[in-house]
Amino acid sequence: MATVTAPAASDARQTGPKPPPKPRFGVGRALGWAFMILVMIVSLFPFYWILRTALSDNNALYAGGDSLLPVQFSWGGFERVFGIQTGQEAIDAGGAGQPIAFWRYLLNSVLVATMVTAGQVFFSAMAAYAFARLRWRHREQVFAVFLAGLMIPAIFTLLPNFVLIKELGLVDTVLGIALPSMLMTPFAVFFLRQFFLGISREVEEAAMVEGASKTRIFFRLILPISAAPISTLSILTYITSWNEYFWPLMVSYTDRSRVLTVALGVFKSQKPQAGPDWAGLMAATLVAALPMLLLFLVFARRIVNSIGFSGIK
Amino acid sequence: MATPTRPVTPGPAKGARDDTRLALLFILPALIGFLVFLLWPTLRGIYLSFTKFNLLTPARWTGLDNYVRMAQDPVFWNALGVTVYYVVVNIAVQTALALVIAVLMQRLTRRTWLRGMVLTPYLVSNVVAALVFLWILDYQLGIGNKVLELAGVGRIAFLSDSAWVIPTIALINVWRHVGYTALLIFAGLQTIPATLYEAGRMDGASEPRMFRSITLPLLRPVMAVVLIISVVGSFQVFDTVAIATRGGPVDSSRVLQYYIYEAAFNRFQFGYASAMSVALLVVLMIITFVQYRLTRAGTSDLAAGG
Numbered sequence: 001m002a003t004v005t006a007p008a009a010s011d012a013r014q015t016g017p018k019p020p021p022k023p024r025f026g027v028g029r030a031l032g033w034a035f036m037i038l039v040m041i042v043s044l045f046p047f048y049w050i051l052r053t054a055l056s057d058n059n060a061l062y063a064g065g066d067s068l069l070p071v072q073f074s075w076g077g078f079e080r081v082f083g084i085q086t087g088q089e090a091i092d093a094g095g096a097g098q099p100i101a102f103w104r105y106l107l108n109s110v111l112v113a114t115m116v117t118a119g120q121v122f123f124s125a126m127a128a129y130a131f132a133r134l135r136w137r138h139r140e141q142v143f144a145v146f147l148a149g150l151m152i153p154a155i156f157t158l159l160p161n162f163v164l165i166k167e168l169g170l171v172d173t174v175l176g177i178a179l180p181s182m183l184m185t186p187f188a189v190f191f192l193r194q195f196f197l198g199i200s201r202e203v204e205e206a207a208m209v210e211g212a213s214k215t216r217i218f219f220r221l222i223l224p225i226s227a228a229p230i231s232t233l234s235i236l237t238y239i240t241s242w243n244e245y246f247w248p249l250m251v252s253y254t255d256r257s258r259v260l261t262v263a264l265g266v267f268k269s270q271k272p273q274a275g276p277d278w279a280g281l282m283a284a285t286l287v288a289a290l291p292m293l294l295l296f297l298v299f300a301r302r303i304v305n306s307i308g309f310s311g312i313k
Numbered sequence: 314m315a316t317p318t319r320p321v322t323p324g325p326a327k328g329a330r331d332d333t334r335l336a337l338l339f340i341l342p343a344l345i346g347f348l349v350f351l352l353w354p355t356l357r358g359i360y361l362s363f364t365k366f367n368l369l370t371p372a373r374w375t376g377l378d379n380y381v382r383m384a385q386d387p388v389f390w391n392a393l394g395v396t397v398y399y400v401v402v403n404i405a406v407q408t409a410l411a412l413v414i415a416v417l418m419q420r421l422t423r424r425t426w427l428r429g430m431v432l433t434p435y436l437v438s439n440v441v442a443a444l445v446f447l448w449i450l451d452y453q454l455g456i457g458n459k460v461l462e463l464a465g466v467g468r469i470a471f472l473s474d475s476a477w478v479i480p481t482i483a484l485i486n487v488w489r490h491v492g493y494t495a496l497l498i499f500a501g502l503q504t505i506p507a508t509l510y511e512a513g514r515m516d517g518a519s520e521p522r523m524f525r526s527i528t529l530p531l532l533r534p535v536m537a538v539v540l541i542i543s544v545v546g547s548f549q550v551f552d553t554v555a556i557a558t559r560g561g562p563v564d565s566s567r568v569l570q571y572y573i574y575e576a577a578f579n580r581f582q583f584g585y586a587s588a589m590s591v592a593l594l595v596v597l598m599i600i601t602f603v604q605y606r607l608t609r610a611g612t613s614d615l616a617a618g619g
Contacts, residue, residue: 028520032417039414040430043492046445047433049456053448066459127343134332134339142340149351151601155549155570156594159577159587160354160361166368183346214335243438245552246570250578261440265556268444278448285444289437296436300429307432307493308500 054078054283061278077283101255102287105263108174109242109288112259115178116241121234124188125226129218131189132196133204143193149186162250172253181241188233195229196222232306235299239292260288362588367581379588389589391564392572393596395479396548399568403483403547408540410491415498416528420520428499431492439552442489447472447557450481472557475565482553482566494543501535502528541604545597569593 053061057072081102130136131143161180162171170176199222207217223230245261252258258266267284268276296303362379366372383389418428434442449457450471458468471481505528513523551570554560560567560575569589577586 029421032421035413036417036421036427039410040427042488043431043434046442046449046488049449050445061454064454123342123346127340130332130336130339134336136331136333136336139336146343146347149347151598152351152355153545153549153594153597155573156358156590157351157354159573159583159590160357161350162577163357163361163368163583164349164354180346180350183350184343186347186351189343214332218339239436243440245438245440245555246574249555250574261438264440264444268447268556275454278451278454281444282448285441289441292436293433296429296433301425304425304428304432304496307496308503 050282050286050289053278054286056279058277058279062275074279077277077279077281078287080277080280081284081287100263100267100284101258102263102284104255105258105260106287108257109260111174112178112244112248113238113241115174116181117234117237119178119182120185120188120237121230123182124184125192125223125230126218127184127189128192128196129222132193133199133222134214146186146189150190158247158250161247165251171251172257173251174257176251177248177257177259180247188237191233192226192229195226199225228302229306231299232302235295235303236306238295242292264288358587358590361584362591364584364587366583366587368583369581372584375584379585382585383588383592388564388567388572389569389592392567392569393592395565395567396550396569399479399483399550400544400547402480403486403550404540404544406483407487407491407494407543408536410487411494411498411539412536414491414495415502416524418495418499419502428492428496431495433492434489435493437489439486439489440556442485443553443556446481446485446488473562475562478558478562478566482550482557485553485557486547486550490543490546494539497539497542498532498535501532501539504535505531537604537607541601544600544604548593548597548600 052068052070054077055070055073055075057074057076060072060074081100083100083102127146131139131146157180165171165176165179168176170179203221203225204217207221212220243261244259245265248257248259248262249265252262264281264284268281361372363374363376364372365375365378414431418431449455450469452458452468452470452473457471462468469477471477509527509531510523513527518526549570550568551574554566554568554571555574558566560571570593573586573589573593576582576589
């Protein structure tokens with residue numbers, strides 16, 4: 001079982017123990033930095049290449065553009081993605097003629113990720129509260145059963161879950177994509193329970209003396225105190241849900257429920273005969289990835305500092 | 314509300330008010346989620362593996378037929394072999410790289426921006442990662458191949474040469490995940506007391522020496538946990554294959570999960586697909602169990618706590 005330490009509620013602000021005194025400058029240090037710079041270039045270059053290609057003219061790419069800058073600068077890729085170009089214009093530019101319902105996919109992605117995140121985090125918090133701070137018979141046994149759920153790999157439940165979603169008549173709906181992870185994940189329950197266990201009894205008892213019910217304590221005390229871990233979990237859940245591909249691929253068949261990841265795959269295979277519309281594809285890729293990159297820009301510090309104890313997935 | 318305020322005793326004492334009803338209310342949504350979308354599908358998946366089922370007509374019990382067929386199916390064994398090959402390449406490269414990155418992050422600078430940059434690829438989906446590298450590694454137009462040509466290496470058909478395809482898919486996933494893994498290891502490094510390094514330096518130990526004698530031994534439990542997570546995760550490779558190669562060329566990148574998907578959704582053999590899922594589950598359980606035992610074996614020399 002993975003061990004996860006239970007940091008204080010103010011986890012995200014701290015950066016751990018003080019760094020050791022800097023080692024002496026030397027060749028090793030220079031080599032280390034050279035390696036890290038290489039890692040950074042490899043990490044970031046594909047992002048630049050997406051942007052550079054998205055802003056190029058697709059036909060010019062095929063004509064052999066070796067430039068590190070956009071080849072024959074053009075907004076065409078983005079215009080195809082957002083459906084601004086007419087079918088003929090798109091075909092002339094090397095794209096596919098069919099319109100793509102980009103805004104629909106974006107809306108579906110937002111709906112799914114929001115439903116999954118809001119539901120999963122809230123319901124898992126409720127369960128975690130019951131496991132951490134309420135007293136009831138068989139509490140530990142029930143929790144052990146929940147924890148055992150961590151062992152079941154996602155792949156195994158996907159097929160039976162698809163059958164279930166089909167029986168519920170939810171195939172090709174946004175709800176069908178969101179539902180299986182909307183109510184809980186064992187990890188979310190486990191993660192939040194760790195924090196709730198760490199909250200001191202005294203605060204809680206003071207509230208009870210003043211006549212607050214346990215329900216009120218959960219909403220007015222436990223949830224606000226745990227704002228940091230809850231928002232960390234929410235961000236990570238949102239990113240994971242946004243990037244999900246396999247499950248939405250199984251469940252959605254039409255634009256009605258198609259999310260961005262699945263739509264990207266469809267967009268790619270729309271032109272199997274000729275060369276792909278690389279400019280359009282990279283523009284679509286950029287637009288699909290951008291919301292999470294922006295989310296990261298805003299919450300970078302919190303996300304980076306929380307990876308250490310959010311590790312079990 | 315009349316709730317007891319005296320010190321907590323484990324389990325409700327006789328006659329004492331406990332929170333059973335409220336607790337039930339609080340775990341109810343999660344419990345429904347657990348029973349309906351985790352426990353029931355698990356049991357059902359095992360049941361379906363003993364049936365012939367195509368979604369349209371009710372499942373028909375066929376005993377061990379699916380398992381017999383699986384044992385005789387060369388494509389299944391090939392898929393298992395391809396998956397293991399992928400996992401080995403992926404884990405070996407990813408763990409080694411992540412370890413180096415984590416140690417460098419600790420020894421050079423602990424600036425958050427550095428960790429943030431390494432994590433950036435993790436924020437995009439596997440689909441995006443696959444598409445970008447499909448483009449960068451394109452045989453004719455890809456910048457990667459142009460650089461290789463300039464360097465005198467010559468072009469490589471990364472995703473259409475059966476010898477290259479699995480290492481390439483592994484490297485694409487390393488690109489996306491190595492930062493995340495590095496941060497997990499980095500978190501483990503933070504638990505090693507800085508005083509140990511100070512003492513080491515006092516004794517005149519070099520950086521490589523300190524890495525061998527301090528970092529590695531104390532990091533072993535963390536590494537074991539990281540390995541379990543990433544091995545279990547990478548056995549479930551699907552997205553990259555589905556986008557980049559669809560199992561090709563021939564069967565050379567037909568990983569187990571992609572084969573399961575094809576059996577279920579292209580040929581509607583849900584029973585057979587379920588049986589292969591059970592096989593994958595068994596493999597994962599064995600690996601987890603073995604690694605867990607190794608973790609336990611490693612806890613004895615853990616000074617700082619995992």
